Amino acid sequence: MAQLTPPASCEQELVVQAFADQVEGSRYVPTDWQPSPGTDLFDVYEAGGIACTYGIQVAEVGGTVMWASNVDNLWDSKKTQWLEQGQVEIDLPGLNETDAVILKEGSTGADEMHVWAINLLINDVWIQVGASFLQTVDEAMPIIEAAIESMVKE
Numbered sequence: 335m336a337q338l339t340p341p342a343s344c345e346q347e348l349v350v351q352a353f354a355d356q357v358e359g360s361r362y363v364p365t366d367w368q369p370s371p372g373t374d375l376f377d378v379y380e381a382g383g384i385a386c387t388y389g390i391q392v393a394e395v396g397g398t399v400m401w402a403s404n405v406d407n408l409w410d411s412k413k414t415q416w417l418e419q420g421q422v423e424i425d426l427p428g429l430n431e432t433d434a435v436i437l438k439e440g441s442t443g444a445d446e447m448h449v450w451a452i453n454l455l456i457n458d459v460w461i462q463v464g465a466s467f468l469q470t471v472d473e474a475m476p477i478i479e480a481a482i483e484s485m486v487k488e
Contacts, residue, residue, distance in 0.1 A: 338457040338485040340401030344386030349399055352480035353388040357395050357467060363387040374453075374462060377412060378402040383460075397465025399481045404458045409433065412460070416453060424452070426471065426478065431456045436471070450474075456482060 344362050353360035365387045369376035378385055381402040389396010402408065413435060417423075421435040434454040451464035452474060461481050468474045 337488045338459055338482075339403060339488060340383050340459060341484050341486055342384070344384065346386070346480070346484040348480040348483050349386070349477065350388055352477040353396060355476060356473065357389055360389045360396060363389060363391045363396065374400065374412065377408060378460075378462070381405045381408050381460075389465075395467055397463065397468065397477070399464075399477070400460075400462040401481065401485065402460045404455060404460055409455045409460050412453070421453070424471065426452075426454060427475065429454070429456065429478070429482075432458075452478065454478065457485075459485060 344364075346362075350360065350362055365385075367375060367379070367385055369379055375385055378400045382405070383400060383402025385398060385400040387396060387398045413433065416435050416437070419437070421437045424434050424436045426434050432455040434452060436453075437451045450466070450468040451462060452471070453460065453462045461478070463474055463477050463481060465474070465477070
């Protein structure tokens with residue numbers, strides 16, 4: 335398998351389309367990130383990664399995809415933190431990921447979950463997909479697959 339690296343920009347047509355397939359009218363939402371130390375966002379940027387928000391800004395519906403290379407054993411240290419915070423290991427259907435953990439909070443009977451996120455390590459790249467409208471792994475898979483397909487093949 336070719337070595338993959340995070341995309342250089344958020345203008346990822348496959349990811350935009352995957353969001354739009356679930357939330358009609360979704361697009362890339364430029365975001366002025368100001369990450370705090372100790373957060374996943376901070377660690378993504380420290381590793382030279384990228385974080386991108388997609389959705390409908392005025393309706394505050396959408397999600398964020400982050401990509402970062404697994405530098406300095408970043409995945410292992412983050413995974414320890416995620417498990418301590420209540421995330422659980424998962425095997426994603428149809429993917430050959432190295433590792434994955436999932437966070438689910440909120441009521442599954444509600445129309446919207448307030449927090450839903452998945453972290454996966456594939457080809458030594460950490461990808462995080464988080465969205466307020468997702469409730470199941472099956473719903474997230476098209477976005478996860480688009481995030482993987484959007485990586486740069488070297």
